[in-house]
Amino acid sequence: MITEKTITKTNTMGQVSERLARLSESQTLAMAQKSRELKAQGVDVINLSIGEPDFNTPDHIKEAAKKAIDDNYSHYSPVPGYDELKKAVCRKFKRENNLDFTPDQIVVSNGAKHSIANVILSLINQDDEVIIPTPYWVSYVELVKLARGKNVLIDAGIESDYKIKPEQIEAAITPRTKLFLFSSPSNPTGSLYTREELKAFADVFARHPQVYVISDEIYEHINFIGSHESIAQFPQIKDQVIVVNGVSKGYAMTGWRIGYIGAPQWIAKACNKLQGQMTSGASSIAQIASVAALDGDNSCIKEMCATFKKRRDILYNLLKEIPGLKVNLPQGAFYLFVEASYFYGKTDGKTIIKSTNDLALYILNDAFVALVDGSAFGAPDYIRFSYAASEEQLINAAKRIKTSLLKLV
Numbered sequence: 261m262i263t264e265k266t267i268t269k270t271n272t273m274g275q276v277s278e279r280l281a282r283l284s285e286s287q288t289l290a291m292a293q294k295s296r297e298l299k300a301q302g303v304d305v306i307n308l309s310i311g312e313p314d315f316n317t318p319d320h321i322k323e324a325a326k327k328a329i330d331d332n333y334s335h336y337s338p339v340p341g342y343d344e345l346k347k348a349v350c351r352k353f354k355r356e357n358n359l360d361f362t363p364d365q366i367v368v369s370n371g372a373k374h375s376i377a378n379v380i381l382s383l384i385n386q387d388d389e390v391i392i393p394t395p396y397w398v399s400y401v402e403l404v405k406l407a408r409g410k411n412v413l414i415d416a417g418i419e420s421d422y423k424i425k426p427e428q429i430e431a432a433i434t435p436r437t438k439l440f441l442f443s444s445p446s447n448p449t450g451s452l453y454t455r456e457e458l459k460a461f462a463d464v465f466a467r468h469p470q471v472y473v474i475s476d477e478i479y480e481h482i483n484f485i486g487s488h489e490s491i492a493q494f495p496q497i498k499d500q501v502i503v504v505n506g507v508s509k510g511y512a513m514t515g516w517r518i519g520y521i522g523a524p525q526w527i528a529k530a531c532n533k534l535q536g537q538m539t540s541g542a543s544s545i546a547q548i549a550s551v552a553a554l555d556g557d558n559s560c561i562k563e564m565c566a567t568f569k570k571r572r573d574i575l576y577n578l579l580k581e582i583p584g585l586k587v588n589l590p591q592g593a594f595y596l597f598v599e600a601s602y603f604y605g606k607t608d609g610k611t612i613i614k615s616t617n618d619l620a621l622y623i624l625n626d627a628f629v630a631l632v633d634g635s636a637f638g639a640p641d642y643i644r645f646s647y648a649a650s651e652e653q654l655i656n657a658a659k660r661i662k663t664s665l666l667k668l669v
């Protein structure tokens with residue numbers, strides 16, 4: 261039986277620093293760990309908690325890594341990454357996003373999460389404000405807390421497909437605003453902004469040149485409606501935007517840990533300095549594999565994206581039929597973010613559901629399906645489903661969840 265206490269949200273106080281004590285554990289990773297533990301105990305858990313492609317890394321990328329080992333890429337790389345990878349990243353930005361970056365504007369890190377952490381720690385002073393559209397991805401607010409900045413959250417619910425309006429950004433900007441941080445396509449909602457919507461955001465930021473924008477584009481390639489749009493394309497804010505991307509999601513390379521930024525040169529330099537003291541360059545082998553990913557045949561990306569779209573439709577159609585769940589149809593990433601407050605106050609005779617955290621625990625214990633409750637993303641009435649799982653698992657999970665939810669009265 262999993263209880264509230266088994267999923268630790270906050271580090272208990274011991275001898276750790278105040279900085280660490282203030283930090284919450286990643287709830288996505290905590291739920292994924294819990295699901296692994298249950299599986300190891302022999303429980304037939306369907307894990308829809310973690311957001312990572314269930315595909316294997318394509319063969320041509322694996323071959324490049326094997327060759328890199330034989331070619332003795334076994335030494336420290338330059339801190340911001342090998343030139344060959346930085347050049348491949350520049351080519352990628354030009355080819356796929358029509359963005360002009362030079363290698364001295366690129367810093368390669370240990371995953372996009374590390375890239376985001378570098379930028380936040382490089383720019384944020386105590387009490388600097390960071391505007392974050394909510395629902396947000398778990399680590400954003402925690403990294404801002406780590407840097408002693410202040411999170412300023414602006415909300416958008418399911419009725420607006422979780423998309424904020426430019427007026428909300430304008431209203432949230434103060435003289436202390438330093439950063440705006442968002443993802444499109446979004447984790448946890450799967451929403452993505454159109455070119456026109458991004459242009460309206462860019463017009464706001466152009467009026468506030470002290471505000472920098474971290475554009476997290478890690479789900480760029482999982483887009484069901486067309487080609488990806490980056491906010492960095494608008495010349496009026498070119499010097500304000502830091503694009504974050506990586507190979508984790510598009511190329512099914514989460515474990516290889518390669519992310520990167522394209523940024524104004526001074527910000528790239530700052531990240532390089534920070535990284536030089538904290539981690540040095542990212543894995544040499546994974547960097548060479550990433551050159552093969554970025555320069556290689558893109559058909560693997562298209563195939564994975566088509567599979568995700570099919571799975572989205574399957575899960576959306578099944579969840580929409582479950583009384584009490586409100587679902588929208590997202591256009592990218594691999595998540596459904598579902599409103600579930602209908603279940604508050606309901607009970608199976610043993611447990612009373614008071615929050616979506618209670619609901620996620622009930623579903624884990626009764627249906628053996630691992631999900632992440634919306635409070636991890638700043639949206640407590642919601643629950644996140646990752647559909648990076650097989651069709652069979654998705655169909656089974658929806659069936660089990662329906663049976664469990666129907667028991668709540």
Ligand code: PMP
Pocket residue numbers: 311370371372373374397443446447476478506507508514517518519
């Ligand atoms: N940004 C978002 C929105 C994500 O969902 C993730 C995946 N955890 C990351 C960044 C980090 O990606 P990486 O695995 O490359 O660190």
Ligand code: GLU
Pocket residue numbers: 286288289309310311312373398399447
């Ligand atoms: N992006 C994934 C998720 O949101 C990976 C977990 C993490 O890095 O937090 O589930």
